[in-house]
Amino acid sequence: MNDTLSPAFYIRDIPVYGDLILSPMAGFSDQPFRSICRELGSAMSYTEFVSAEALSHNTKRAWRYFEFLPFERPMVFQLFDNDIERLATQCQRAADRLGPDVIDINMGCSVSNVAQRGAGAGLLRTPDKIAALFNRLSHELAIPVTGKIRLGWDDQSRNYLEIAHILEDNGASAVAIHGRTKQQAYKGEADWNPIGEIKAAVKIPVIGNGDVKCVADIDRIKAQTGCDAVMIGRAAIGNPWIFQRKDKAQVTFAERAALIRRHLVEMVDYYGSDYGVILFRKHVVKYIKGVPGHADYRVPLLTCFTADEFINLFSQWENEYSLDQQIADPFEPEWADDCVVA
Numbered sequence: 001m002n003d004t005l006s007p008a009f010y011i012r013d014i015p016v017y018g019d020l021i022l023s024p025m026a027g028f029s030d031q032p033f034r035s036i037c038r039e040l041g042s043a044m045s046y047t048e049f050v051s052a053e054a055l056s057h058n059t060k061r062a063w064r065y066f067e068f069l070p071f072e073r074p075m076v077f078q079l080f081d082n083d084i085e086r087l088a089t090q091c092q093r094a095a096d097r098l099g100p101d102v103i104d105i106n107m108g109c110s111v112s113n114v115a116q117r118g119a120g121a122g123l124l125r126t127p128d129k130i131a132a133l134f135n136r137l138s139h140e141l142a143i144p145v146t147g148k149i150r151l152g153w154d155d156q157s158r159n160y161l162e163i164a165h166i167l168e169d170n171g172a173s174a175v176a177i178h179g180r181t182k183q184q185a186y187k188g189e190a191d192w193n194p195i196g197e198i199k200a201a202v203k204i205p206v207i208g209n210g211d212v213k214c215v216a217d218i219d220r221i222k223a224q225t226g227c228d229a230v231m232i233g234r235a236a237i238g239n240p241w242i243f244q245r246k247d248k249a250q251v252t253f254a255e256r257a258a259l260i261r262r263h264l265v266e267m268v269d270y271y272g273s274d275y276g277v278i279l280f281r282k283h284v285v286k287y288i289k290g291v292p293g294h295a296d297y298r299v300p301l302l303t304c305f306t307a308d309e310f311i312n313l314f315s316q317w318e319n320e321y322s323l324d325q326q327i328a329d330p331f332e333p334e335w336a337d338d339c340v341v342a
């Protein structure tokens with residue numbers, strides 16, 4: 001792990017040994033991927049956002065998102081809802097039942113059916129609700145509560161400073177900011193300046209997020225904003241070595257091949273043989289991007305239905321293209337394609 005001897009920062013009384021964190025990502029931040037990232041240096045583990053409504057109905061699937069391994073700690077459960085009463089109740093239940101280290105409230109989801117009904121980034125339009133929620137959670141929960149926000153609903157309502165103050169004043173122990181508005185969704189470029197403004201305005205730890213694509217970006221966002229930690233989402237898919245501060249181009253093919261095999265095994269162990277292979281496909285796409293022979297093997301690999309079929313095909317590809325030798329040059333441009341430093 002990339003943990004340092006002294007904590008990089010604290011979430012209230014919880015030491016965090018490192019300044020890089022895997023972003024919560026629905027469909028990706030499951031136990032297998034979180035564990036891999038945690039092992040490679042992500043300093044704590046966030047679940048993907050989980051619906052408080054689904055938790056209140058005790059759906060098996062919703063509660064399963066909260067399964068974690070002890071070594072993932074500090075473990076953060078992220079929840080979302082527009083109903084503050086139900087959200088607070090489910091935060092308490094989840095904390096009591098499963099013992100996470102931190103509860104995080106999602107105030108950043110831009111997906112319409114979440115945000116339009118006032119949950120996720122929709123909460124940014126109701127600062128009073130945020131104040132009431134955090135006031136209640138910080139008094140009722142024994143563990144720290146944190147929030148993940150965007151810059152605001154749209155360009156006309158970038159209320160990130162107001163929200164950051166509300167969070168701090170109502171007992172939040174950290175704030176993570178994705179430098180886009182809800183209206184932007186994932187368009188345009190993340191604006192990191194507001195992250196610096198928030199850092200200058202509050203005393204709680206500030207976690208910067210948005211468009212950190214390579215190691216140079218980590219250094220840039222830290223220098224530009226002074227943030228305490230950096231959250232990395234999309235760039236970690238296919239390159240979890242970013243938590244070791246390694247760009248794609250610095251990872252040998254042997255390392256990559258070993259992790260592909262291991263990740264597949266963990267998916268199958270966790271989800272079962274059929275579903276595990278299918279869910280692994282979205283990782284495979286990213287792991288193999290730019291590898292020589294990709295055009296020939298991409299579709300066949302993505303249509304495998306069993307782990308054995310996948311491994312056999314993958315081995316065939318390795319042999320046919322002598323991949324181990326081919327990807328010896330760490331600056332092979334195609335391989336490094338999505339780590340372009342601006």
Ligand SMILES: Cc1cc2nc3c(=O)[nH]c(=O)nc-3n(C[C@H](O)[C@H](O)[C@H](O)COP(=O)(O)O)c2cc1C
Binds near residue numbers: 211234
């Ligand atoms: C597929 C996907 C799922 C996401 N799910 C969540 C989520 O469950 N909770 C959350 O707070 N943010 C979620 N996000 C947003 C990310 O945490 C992050 O804020 C965003 O992707 C920007 O960071 P990046 O540029 O490093 O990817 C998701 C993003 C993606 C791409």
